[in-house]
Amino acid sequence: MAAAAAPPPPPSAAPDPTFSATLPENPVGNPIFVRIRLACNNDVPHIHKLIHQMAVFERLTHLFSATEASLSATLFNSLPFQSFTVLILEVSQVPFLQDQHQNNPLYPPVVRIINLDAPINDPEAETFRSGADVVVAGFVLFFPNYSTFLAKPGFYIEDIFVRECYRRKGMGRMLLSAVASQAVKMGYGRVEWCVLDWNMNAIKFYEEMGAEVLQEWRICRLAGEALQAYRD
Amino acid sequence: MAAAAAPPPPPSAAPDPTFSATLPENPVGNPIFVRIRLACNNDVPHIHKLIHQMAVFERLTHLFSATEASLSATLFNSLPFQSFTVLILEVSQVPFLQDQHQNNPLYPPVVRIINLDAPINDPEAETFRSGADVVVAGFVLFFPNYSTFLAKPGFYIEDIFVRECYRRKGMGRMLLSAVASQAVKMGYGRVEWCVLDWNMNAIKFYEEMGAEVLQEWRICRLAGEALQAYRD
Numbered sequence: 001m002a003a004a005a006a007p008p009p010p011p012s013a014a015p016d017p018t019f020s021a022t023l024p025e026n027p028v029g030n031p032i033f034v035r036i037r038l039a040c041n042n043d044v045p046h047i048h049k050l051i052h053q054m055a056v057f058e059r060l061t062h063l064f065s066a067t068e069a070s071l072s073a074t075l076f077n078s079l080p081f082q083s084f085t086v087l088i089l090e091v092s093q094v095p096f097l098q099d100q101h102q103n104n105p106l107y108p109p110v111v112r113i114i115n116l117d118a119p120i121n122d123p124e125a126e127t128f129r130s131g132a133d134v135v136v137a138g139f140v141l142f143f144p145n146y147s148t149f150l151a152k153p154g155f156y157i158e159d160i161f162v163r164e165c166y167r168r169k170g171m172g173r174m175l176l177s178a179v180a181s182q183a184v185k186m187g188y189g190r191v192e193w194c195v196l197d198w199n200m201n202a203i204k205f206y207e208e209m210g211a212e213v214l215q216e217w218r219i220c221r222l223a224g225e226a227l228q229a230y231r232d
Numbered sequence: 233m234a235a236a237a238a239p240p241p242p243p244s245a246a247p248d249p250t251f252s253a254t255l256p257e258n259p260v261g262n263p264i265f266v267r268i269r270l271a272c273n274n275d276v277p278h279i280h281k282l283i284h285q286m287a288v289f290e291r292l293t294h295l296f297s298a299t300e301a302s303l304s305a306t307l308f309n310s311l312p313f314q315s316f317t318v319l320i321l322e323v324s325q326v327p328f329l330q331d332q333h334q335n336n337p338l339y340p341p342v343v344r345i346i347n348l349d350a351p352i353n354d355p356e357a358e359t360f361r362s363g364a365d366v367v368v369a370g371f372v373l374f375f376p377n378y379s380t381f382l383a384k385p386g387f388y389i390e391d392i393f394v395r396e397c398y399r400r401k402g403m404g405r406m407l408l409s410a411v412a413s414q415a416v417k418m419g420y421g422r423v424e425w426c427v428l429d430w431n432m433n434a435i436k437f438y439e440e441m442g443a444e445v446l447q448e449w450r451i452c453r454l455a456g457e458a459l460q461a462y463r464d
Contacts, residue, residue: 051380066383074383083315084378084385146316146375148283148391151298151306153316154455156388159380180454180462190455197450210458214451218429222412223386223422226442230412 030116032091034171036178037101037109039086039139044071046128046136047086054161058196080106081186082144087178089138089162089171090130091120097131110178114169122165138162140175145192152189155179160193176209194219262348264323266403268410269333269341271318271371276303278360278368279318286393290428312338313418314376319410321370321394321403322362323352329363342410346401354397370394372407377424384421387411392425408441426451 039047048068055064075084087107096102102109122128128136138161145156157179162171183191195202195213203213222230271279280300287296307316319339328334334341354360360368370393377388389411394403415423427434427445435445454462 055381060381063381066381070383071380074378074385083376141378141380143378144315144375145377145388146306146373146390148303148373149287149292149295149298151302153306156377158378177462180459181464184460184463190453190459192451192453194449195452196448198448203450203452206452209454210461211452211454212458214453216428216430217426217451218435219424219446219449219451220427220438220443221422221424221446222441222443226444227412227422228416229442230409231416232413 030119031113032093032116032120033095033111034114034137034174035090035092035096035101035109035111035134036087036174037090038080038104038107039076039088041072041076043086043088043130043136044068044075046088046130047071047075047139049127050136050139050161050163051159053163054159057161081182084141084143086139086141087175088130088136089140089166089175090134091137091166092131092134094133096134099131110174112174114171116169120165122163124163128163136163137166138171138175140179142179142191144188147189150189152187154188154190154192155183157191157193172205173209176206180209262351263345264325264348264352265327265343266346266369266406267322267324267328267333267341267343267366268319268406269322270312270336270339271308271320273304273308275318275320275362275368276300276307278320278362279303279307279371281359282368282371282393282395283391285395286391289393313414316373316375318371318373319407320362320368321372321398321407322366323369323398324363324366326365328366331363342406344406346403348401352397354395356395360395368395369398370403370407372411374411374423376420379421382421384419386420386422386424387415389423389425404437405441408438412441 045068048066048071051066051071052061052064055061075086077083090096096109096111122135125135130136140157140160142155142157144153146153157176160172160175162175180191193206195206197203207213277300280298280303283298283303284293284296287293307318309315322328328341328343354367357367362368372389372392374387374389376385378385389408392404392407394407412423425438427438429435439445
């Protein structure tokens with residue numbers, strides 16, 4: 001059956017999730033809408049820029065070789081949470097529209113209002129615009145891992161990143177919580193990620209989130225020429 | 233079409249891989265056939281025992297809660313290399329039969345002959361028997377990870393284990409090489425795993441294999457009650 005043009009809206013008693021997070025009647029400070037939603041291939045240009053900003057922050061741009069094409073070719077090839085998965089962090093001055101993101105049946109977005117002390121001046125708002133009133137502020141990329149002792153999958157977070165002007169406002173906590181909540185929902189056993197041992201702010205933050213920092217384990221990496229030596 | 237009973241063997245010029253690794257005419261020392269093949273659900277009882285032995289070796293049995301049922305429920309749910317993947321290490325005094333393992337189209341086994349200084353006395357041979365002349369000696373469990381800087385998948389090795397009486401004979405090297413070769417074959421960017429910082433023998437071995445031990449990174453883990461706190 002072909003879609004009819006502009007049908008009248010059906011009567012509905014269901015609450016409109018657009019307004020499930022509305023501004024308080026007497027807003028205090030500077031409220032901002034914050035959303036975490038599933039990323040899709042259209043987000044690749046923003047994801048690419050965010051990864052590059054992370055490489056700059058970590059002073060590791062010499063290791064950065066990702067392109068929009070290589071990200072597109074390797075992400076979004078499976079159902080979310082089954083393999084490499086990206087959640088996008090967005091901010092808006094107004095409630096999020098009921099678009100395909102807000103109504104994604106695979107992952108209903110997390111929406112919160114954060115009351116800021118002062119409005120945020122985002123010098124890159126145009127670069128990271130993802131909708132009429134929406135700007136991308138960060139992302140998290142994660143994928144399943146496996147514990148043989150638990151005989152259960154878990155999630156490993158490869159990257160969690162919030163753009164500089166949006167930091168220290170609880171958005172990183174929202175991103176990490178979103179992954180942890182999804183792990184609990186799926187009956188998974190643990191969530192793991194890595195931190196640089198000199199990054200005391202991050203370690204303090206992660207410990208406050210309930211994480212244990214494993215002191216005795218070191219990562220071994222086989223890459224580049226050393227890996228190519230194993231070509232059959 | 234129903235399968236015909238016992239058809240005559242077709243004429244074939246293809247080499248029989250059973251004999252691609254035959255004993256030398258004048259064997260020196262004590263040769264043993266070693267095979268790495270894809271694991272399947274039938275291997276779960278052996279995999280379970282191997283994981284338990286690893287927990288004993290690492291003095292972490294208090295963290296061990298895997299059962300055969302929980303392993304069966306969480307492994308072998310996808311194509312090999314796409315998610316959690318197990319390779320089994322087996323030894324035999326005679327060439328491996330042309331069975332379903334040897335002819336697995338998803339992963340042609342790796343077979344080598346190792347010349348031992350002395351015959352191996354395996355006190356658990358019956359417990360780990362997987363065929364008339366075949367005994368399970370170890371395993372490796374790994375799964376895809378992802379590097380955002382490379383925009384490429386890699387492999388993360390969760391466990392690599394060789395039973396005590398088979399150690400220091402090059403079989404661990406065979407297991408690690410099998411994963412690295414598979415990564416190269418798939419165009420992946422790196423292979424990673426973890427090591428305890430006081431396990432100098434392992435660190436030396438991994439460095440000889442070409443791996444870099446990353447000194448600055450620490451693993452953060454959210455598990456148990458701390459993870460359950462994120463229940464929505």
